[in-house]
Amino acid sequence: MKKNTSDNHDHHGEQSVSHNHNDCIDSALATAEILCVEQGQRLTKVRRRALELIWESHRPLGAYQLLAKLAEEGFNSAPPTVYRALDFLLNAGLIHKVESMNAYLGCSHADKDHQGYFLICDDCHNVMESDYQDIHSALIAKAAQQGFELRAKTIELTGLCADCKMPSEGGRT
Amino acid sequence: MKKNTSDNHDHHGEQSVSHNHNDCIDSALATAEILCVEQGQRLTKVRRRALELIWESHRPLGAYQLLAKLAEEGFNSAPPTVYRALDFLLNAGLIHKVESMNAYLGCSHADKDHQGYFLICDDCHNVMESDYQDIHSALIAKAAQQGFELRAKTIELTGLCADCKMPSEGGRT
DNA sequence: GTTGTAATTGTTATATCATAACAAAAGTTT
DNA sequence: AAACTTTTGTTATGATATAACAATTACAAC
Numbered sequence: 038m039k040k041n042t043s044d045n046h047d048h049h050g051e052q053s054v055s056h057n058h059n060d061c062i063d064s065a066l067a068t069a070e071i072l073c074v075e076q077g078q079r080l081t082k083v084r085r086r087a088l089e090l091i092w093e094s095h096r097p098l099g100a101y102q103l104l105a106k107l108a109e110e111g112f113n114s115a116p117p118t119v120y121r122a123l124d125f126l127l128n129a130g131l132i133h134k135v136e137s138m139n140a141y142l143g144c145s146h147a148d149k150d151h152q153g154y155f156l157i158c159d160d161c162h163n164v165m166e167s168d169y170q171d172i173h174s175a176l177i178a179k180a181a182q183q184g185f186e187l188r189a190k191t192i193e194l195t196g197l198c199a200d201c202k203m204p205s206e207g208g209r210t
Numbered sequence: 211m212k213k214n215t216s217d218n219h220d221h222h223g224e225q226s227v228s229h230n231h232n233d234c235i236d237s238a239l240a241t242a243e244i245l246c247v248e249q250g251q252r253l254t255k256v257r258r259r260a261l262e263l264i265w266e267s268h269r270p271l272g273a274y275q276l277l278a279k280l281a282e283e284g285f286n287s288a289p290p291t292v293y294r295a296l297d298f299l300l301n302a303g304l305i306h307k308v309e310s311m312n313a314y315l316g317c318s319h320a321d322k323d324h325q326g327y328f329l330i331c332d333d334c335h336n337v338m339e340s341d342y343q344d345i346h347s348a349l350i351a352k353a354a355q356q357g358f359e360l361r362a363k364t365i366e367l368t369g370l371c372a373d374c375k376m377p378s379e380g381g382r383t
Numbered sequence: 384g385t386t387g388t389a390a391t392t393g394t395t396a397t398a399t400c401a402t403a404a405c406a407a408a409a410g411t412t413t
Numbered sequence: 414a415a416a417c418t419t420t421t422g423t424t425a426t427g428a429t430a431t432a433a434c435a436a437t438t439a440c441a442a443c
Binding site for chain 3: 116
């Protein structure tokens with residue numbers, strides 16, 4: 038079983054993603070610090086490290102995968118440790134849960150109101166978060182036509198990402 | 211015998227029944243029979259009964275809840291029994307999995323191509339399946355703009371259903 | 384109707400995901 | 414420091430799902 042460790046920060050493709058991944062981790066963490074201070078929340082060591090590890094994996098991370106990484110670093114290795122950290126991060130809007138994978142992903146827009154859509158590649162298993170505001174509005178309207186008041190949503194789209202559609206151009210992770 | 215393909219079933223509680231629920235079970239089962247014959251699939255006793263029980267519950271049913279019901283009726287009570295039946299029904303398009311609930315729901319449109327959207331009431335926990343074809347098209351287009359080729363999707367909307375928004379009119383289960 | 388084959392089901396065990404309950408420690412306020 | 418709140422440690426269990434292999438059943442070919 039080949040498993041990527043936290044050292045693989047590669048964002049799987051030359052085309053679709055051309056940023057330095059360390060930067061996105063740094064900015065996510067910086068944003069998290071600011072948000073927590075603003076909201077009077079405490080980003081403790083384990084919470085902060087959990088968030089970093091989720092970002093470093095750069096794809097959705099299972100709770101027990103995260104727990105193992107935390108345990109390697111000397112944190113407590115019982116499940117409540119990781120689920121508490123995940124709960125905190127979810128409530129703070131710093132991560133999302135990908136329901137169809139039972140896995141957790143850093144939120145790319147934690148600092149602003151947004152509507153998360155996830156594009157999950159069947160092939161490389163990378164996940165991209167998008168924000169389709171107009172579709173969100175349309176969904177609210179459609180639901181309202183049926184008398185339904187929308188409060189939250191889970192939108193997970195699976196298929197082939199740009200890189201995996203063109204195997205000649207991009208390697209698979 | 212044509213299947214009832216209308217949306218907007220009032221799936222609200224055991225008591226308030228604005229349609230005859232037995233009819234929708236019967237038509238779902240009749241459709242299932244036809245589809246299985248067409249596709250050379252065998253709707254065995256346990257598969258058929260699993261599908262009936264899912265429809266009878268009239269809201270998403272967990273695998274182990276279903277297993278318990280099957281066991282009461284003399285079917286084998288080990289987990290593979292129910293997961294095999296669920297796999298079969300999922301592959302045949304006769305049920306859907308509601309990812310955010312880890313539960314299974316009869317498909318209201320098994321006999322036609324459709325795009326499932328689930329409206330999940332936070333209050334009464336009923337789930338309605340809708341088919342927003344235009345939003346689906348918009349999603350395909352948006353994803354394509356990002357180079358993503360959409361193959362499947364999970365869209366689960368939570369909020370308040372019509373009945374629960376008006377407590378004066380409808381009882382809660 | 385027996386035989387061969389594939390599909391289905393039975394059975395045991397285990398993997399994976401998540402929470403309950405209560406004790407201990409650390410942070411915060413006074 | 415005392416009182417209080419939040420966070421973390423610890424043990425146990427609940428909930429969801431699959432692997433692996435044996436036994437049985439359905440069904441077609443003979």
